[in-house]
Amino acid sequence: MCGIVGYIGNNDASEVLLDGLRRLEYRGYDSAGVAVIDGKKVEVRRSVGKLVNLEKKIHGHPVKGHIGIGHTRWATHGRPSEENAHPHVEAGVAVVHNGIIENYLALKEELKKQGAVFKSETDTEILAHLISRQMKAGKGFEDSVREVLKQVKGSYAIVVISADEPDKIIGARMECPLVVGLGDGEGFIASDIPAILSHTKKMIFLDDGEIVTITKNEIDIKTIDGKEVRKAPKEIDWSPVMAEKGGYRHFMLKEIFEQARAVTDTFRGRISEDTGNIMLDGFELADKDLKAIERIYLIACGTSWHASLVGKFLIEEFTRTPTEVDLGSEFRYRNPLADKTTLVVAVSQSGETLDTMAAIKEAKRKGAKVISICNVIESSIARESNNVIYTHAGPEIGVASTKAFTTQLTALYLLALNLGIKLGGIKADMAKELIQELVRLPKKIETILSHEPEIEAIAKKYFHFRDFLYLGRGINYPVALEGALKLKEISYIHAEGYPAGEMKHGPIALIDEDMPVVILAPKDATYPKMLGNMEEVKARGGKIIAIVSEGDSEAAKKADEAIIIPTASHHLSPILLTVPLQLLAYHIAVLKGTDVDQPRNLAKSVTVE
Numbered sequence: 276m277c278g279i280v281g282y283i284g285n286n287d288a289s290e291v292l293l294d295g296l297r298r299l300e301y302r303g304y305d306s307a308g309v310a311v312i313d314g315k316k317v318e319v320r321r322s323v324g325k326l327v328n329l330e331k332k333i334h335g336h337p338v339k340g341h342i343g344i345g346h347t348r349w350a351t352h353g354r355p356s357e358e359n360a361h362p363h364v365e366a367g368v369a370v371v372h373n374g375i376i377e378n379y380l381a382l383k384e385e386l387k388k389q390g391a392v393f394k395s396e397t398d399t400e401i402l403a404h405l406i407s408r409q410m411k412a413g414k415g416f417e418d419s420v421r422e423v424l425k426q427v428k429g430s431y432a433i434v435v436i437s438a439d440e441p442d443k444i445i446g447a448r449m450e451c452p453l454v455v456g457l458g459d460g461e462g463f464i465a466s467d468i469p470a471i472l473s474h475t476k477k478m479i480f481l482d483d484g485e486i487v488t489i490t491k492n493e494i495d496i497k498t499i500d501g502k503e504v505r506k507a508p509k510e511i512d513w514s515p516v517m518a519e520k521g522g523y524r525h526f527m528l529k530e531i532f533e534q535a536r537a538v539t540d541t542f543r544g545r546i547s548e549d550t551g552n553i554m555l556d557g558f559e560l561a562d563k564d565l566k567a568i569e570r571i572y573l574i575a576c577g578t579s580w581h582a583s584l585v586g587k588f589l590i591e592e593f594t595r596t597p598t599e600v601d602l603g604s605e606f607r608y609r610n611p612l613a614d615k616t617t618l619v620v621a622v623s624q625s626g627e628t629l630d631t632m633a634a635i636k637e638a639k640r641k642g643a644k645v646i647s648i649c650n651v652i653e654s655s656i657a658r659e660s661n662n663v664i665y666t667h668a669g670p671e672i673g674v675a676s677t678k679a680f681t682t683q684l685t686a687l688y689l690l691a692l693n694l695g696i697k698l699g700g701i702k703a704d705m706a707k708e709l710i711q712e713l714v715r716l717p718k719k720i721e722t723i724l725s726h727e728p729e730i731e732a733i734a735k736k737y738f739h740f741r742d743f744l745y746l747g748r749g750i751n752y753p754v755a756l757e758g759a760l761k762l763k764e765i766s767y768i769h770a771e772g773y774p775a776g777e778m779k780h781g782p783i784a785l786i787d788e789d790m791p792v793v794i795l796a797p798k799d800a801t802y803p804k805m806l807g808n809m810e811e812v813k814a815r816g817g818k819i820i821a822i823v824s825e826g827d828s829e830a831a832k833k834a835d836e837a838i839i840i841p842t843a844s845h846h847l848s849p850i851l852l853t854v855p856l857q858l859l860a861y862h863i864a865v866l867k868g869t870d871v872d873q874p875r876n877l878a879k880s881v882t883v884e
Contacts (some may be wrong), residue, residue: 277361277373278347279453280470281434281444283491284461288343289333293326295463295470296347298519300326303353308364310369311343312441317369321360342441343436346371359395365403367716368437372399373466374430379542382426390548402433416843417488420447424486424499426646430543432466439630444489448481450539455479455487455494457508460530462489468511469519476706477508478884525871527673527765531857532724535717536676538850540667542713543687551553551706553693555664563696564644568618571598573607573621574634574641578760579683580677580729584624584753585849586687592694592846603630607637620690624671624679626654633771648686664690673872675764677857680757681720681850688846689711702862710843716851719841730855733820733836734862737791743768744782745793746775746808748801750872754849755795765874766864773807775801786817793859794834795852798824799845809833820859821850 278299292309300307307329308321318338320677326347346361346649362369363852376382380399382405391404402423406739411417416437424431424447436444443564446453446464456463456471462473464487468478470775479494482485484502488495496504514521523529545554553573571590573583580602587598601611613619619638623631626649635645635656647660656709657663666682691707695701701709743762747755763770773782775794786792787865792812796805806829812819813833821834824842831837867877 279466281344281369281464283342283444288340289338292343292345298395298469299347306360307347308343308360311338311340311407313340319437320359343369359397363400363403366407368403368407370403370435373432377429414724420445432452447486451482453481476511477507478511479506513779527871530677532672532676534681535720537668538683538685539717541682546710551703555693569616572619573600574603576603576628576630578680579622579755581757582683588750589691593691594698594700603634606634613638613641613643615642619643619645621647621656622651623656626651632656640692676837684850722841731862738863738866740791743791745772746794748775751795754852761860766867786815788816791818794821795822796830797821797848
């Protein structure tokens with residue numbers, strides 16, 4: 276989730292680009308750069324870290340020109356460094372790119388055989404090489420970009436300039452957003468509206484498979500196959516604050532709606548539907564090391580701990596290896612049983628959680644192998660780990676975790692599959708089936724999100740209650756914990772998550788007409804038991820909000836309110852169940868009038884004990 280901006284016109288391109296990147300810095304902040312055409316050459320300035328470092332470099336060594344592209348990076352391929360920062364340039368062709376080129380290794384190897392020399396570790400650099408080679412072979416700029424995109428597999432939003440044709444910018448989109456802005460004698464292109472809203476309110480949104488050529492006075496849109504596309508510009512009436520949030524009222528809501536994309540980015544490039552293989556570039560243990568593992572610990576705090584509880588179910592089912600889940604704040608104080616036969620998996624969105632960091636240091640001291648699941652590239656926990664699996668969720672601004680949780684669940688699913696395949700617990704046919712279930716998941720998330728108005732209506736009926744109980748069984752029990760935590764965090768309503776089988780061992784005493792009970796009842800092996808729990812709640816006058824599978828009329832009839840989710844493998848039901856719980860908590864909090872994005876007393880990452 277990086278930020279792209281491009282400009283052509285009569286103004287100083289570098290200033291327009293820097294202004295756009297400032298407005299996109301929330302999308303990525305491990306490095307940034309610009310490329311500006313000065314006469315017949317491309318001038319590049321790049322820096323590591325926050326945008327202020329790039330601003331200092333440009334002000335110290337200005338770049339002059341009226342056409343350019345810029346990028347603020349959230350690393351996917353290659354560590355944060357100046358070499359890996361965008362734009363990437365080859366023979367006068369400069370490229371910025373969001374997304375993941377899935378076949379970049381094969382393309383890179385072919386280019387190397389042809390004598391290409393690479394300066395970075397990124398997948399993006401191959402685009403600059405491929406486009407420049409097409410142009411050297413005599414093709415025009417637009418045709419060169421089109422031919423290269425026909426070779427590429429994966430997701431992208433790319434913007435390209437060429438010193439050989441310095442009067443145009445070319446952009447293209449496949450599964451990553453790209454918007455074109457129309458000015459008076461100038462044109463703009465960006466990955467998100469905020470970057471260019473201060474310059475123009477007239478915008479055109481590209482669709483997948485479209486390529487745009489922008490000059491000072493006109494734009495031309497075609498499909499990759501060369502067919503003309505006509506689109507009327509739309510007038511955007513957002514305020515600057517609304518633009519930063521993508522038009523959503525809060526960052527939290529924006530991030531809830533980003534989850535289909537974030538989950539896709541977590542598994543993209545790591546799965547093969549054809550072979551049933553899982554390729555985790557951050558986790559490559561030799562077979563002998565894997566077979567030596569006798570125990571697995573998942574260590575985390577807060578929401579990441581809830582994700583780890585789901586991970587335990589997955590890992591034990593797929594590998595039959597004893598797996599424990601421990602709180603980072605408890606692990607190091609109890610002399611844990613860890614040695615060279617132990618694999619420790621640290622789960623942390625920020626990669627800076629102090630308790631988790633201390634726990635993995637203790638595990639390493641005892642000889643354990645440590646891998647981490649993190650969202651932030653080159654974070655402290657990532658650097659301390661032997662291996663790391665990045666979730667690629669993109670920056671999460673809202674303090675209450677949403678897309679970080681569902682991408683952690685996705686990464687844990689991939690890890691469990693990877694281990695299961697390598698240890699022999701999962702055969703090829705089963706692996707393919709489990710991968711196909713994952714590939715279908717983002718569309719199911721989008722289906723749930725489309726029902727937001729119904730969930731908001733439920734929130735209006737229940738926001739005045741002071742206590743909630745959340746119940747789930749098996750792999751879905753941790754989701755009950757997470758749903759209750761979301762409500763507590765942002766609405767300040769008391770809520771408890773419980774394994775449904777434990778309801779009779781205490782919580783049932785609390786149930787009456789003033790206690791709404793949120794029941795997770797997908798149609799899985801525990802479904803008959805959940806129906807029994809619903810009867811017990813109804814007998815005591817409790818109000819039931821049930822999340823049920825599509826086509827299930829029995830559970831829906833027992834509930835006062837029913838939220839329908841698509842059917843899915845029980846391994847992935849936690850992700851689908853999570854989304855409506857996030858929306859319910861969000862709308863209740865909005866109705867309560869709390870500060871949704873910055874709840875009281877909470878910080879995004881806990882870096883002190």
